[in-house]
Amino acid sequence: MGAEGNQDGTVGKALDVLDMVAGAGKPVRFSDLLVHSAYPKATLYRFLQTLTNQGMLTLDPDRGTYALGVRLVRLAHAAWQQSSLAPLARPYLDELARETGETIHLAQMDMGQVLYVDKRNAAKPVEMFSSAGKVGPAYCTGVGKAMLAHLPDDALNTVLARQSFHRFTPHTYATPAALMTELQAIRARGHAFDREEHEPGIICVAVPILTRAGRVMGAISLTSTTQRTTLTALESHADQIKHTAGKIAAEAESWRFPEQNG
Amino acid sequence: MGAEGNQDGTVGKALDVLDMVAGAGKPVRFSDLLVHSAYPKATLYRFLQTLTNQGMLTLDPDRGTYALGVRLVRLAHAAWQQSSLAPLARPYLDELARETGETIHLAQMDMGQVLYVDKRNAAKPVEMFSSAGKVGPAYCTGVGKAMLAHLPDDALNTVLARQSFHRFTPHTYATPAALMTELQAIRARGHAFDREEHEPGIICVAVPILTRAGRVMGAISLTSTTQRTTLTALESHADQIKHTAGKIAAEAESWRFPEQNG
DNA sequence: CCTGATGGTTCCATTATTTGAAACTTAGTC
């Protein structure tokens, strides 16, 4: 049930193919792609050639498989630096991690999904690339809901329209209506919870990072497990997180930051 | 500055524009790009629109500036996982770092340049995204030369043709001829040195990671400074590094194939 | 209030590129 339907000319189609390879999660053969592709043989073939030529894909000549190219890693380095909150937020997250001793996530919105751009893990040393870049659903994660709650109406609708609500756990808000009520509460409260809505046993408090004008830039969450702590205990850190979010927002604004779109 | 030599149809040109934004290193205005661009106003404009639409770029509506989009971060996560040696090499690099106590780099080749995909720093905790994704010259770094030395002739020539040899330090090999001799020595020896060729005071030993068939997959280096140690002392780790490289190569080769459907 | 810049956006006839069915070339099997 992937969202097919691209309207951006040749470039859009090529990026579609790129996504398809990315989505596979591992090297894929031409014919594998062909089956799932909307494009005819020759067309798909030419796209793959072009993308390979451009270093966006690599072709393993032995196996005849395509995989994402390392050029992306280079681009992402630049992207992460110039357009994610992560480099700027780093010291503040470090501080928050030190003070609270809990796992911290920094996330932004990408195409209606939550994209984690940084992480601090209380226990283990950081595994950056392996966690930054991960995506998750917006409607059932703390950071996701925190951001959704502060999206302008039209953007929110666009995002929700693209969602297919899946009931991950018994606590998941599985309808737009239920979610809307929850978002309102979050807006009033200033922070969002994850009450085991995505994964059983995993809870968190999340706070949005907003510009002075109220535009959503990202969100921070403090995550733990039901075994280690309770939601109430986590909530006691809420003000602290808000403070951190505020500092990040302030610094981001002084550096003038690009907006997220849905 | 770089001589444009792109011709991969529309897609290639669009990716060119993407690189241009990446190269700027900071959010750029339309007109800034227009000056440096080979494309006329309307064309460049449409590319920017398309790329923004696709989430490869973000447009800050207040400033009117473009920056790399977070979609790249998501793609890179996948790229790093599925097509770099990093995830697979991680435990081996950890081990090597523990044993030697020195800084370790894992690099691969990208468009004739060295691309660092992972790093272990003896002293400080890792700063992954901020170091993975970095690029450097091939002809004057340990990892670069280690890889060049094992490239097939035609590939080597392609790469060298693209290089503009810059004399970073007095020790830099600044001509293809001099470099060729060095590469021969490296091939014979099995490992490469960086004798302060890129940065004064920085030295390293590097070893290529090769498939059984002899194809270059990447390289590992062990880096230090002239103040802390000597090249001879570093070289004493050479066999250890080769051993690590061998293990990574073996695992990389065995860890390739199956396919799913769905 | 006008006038001229500057920076960004849209039009649209022309042109070049993409498209994709089909033919072809391997490489692998029985």
Place this chain on the structure above:
DNA sequence: GACTAAGTTTCAAATAATGGAACCATCAGG
């Protein structure tokens, strides 16, 4: 050697990209 599956190339028709020029702000002076 004949059959199949996977990958590659061809080529006329369809389509999308091109870019010169016109257009629409917004702002700064006069």
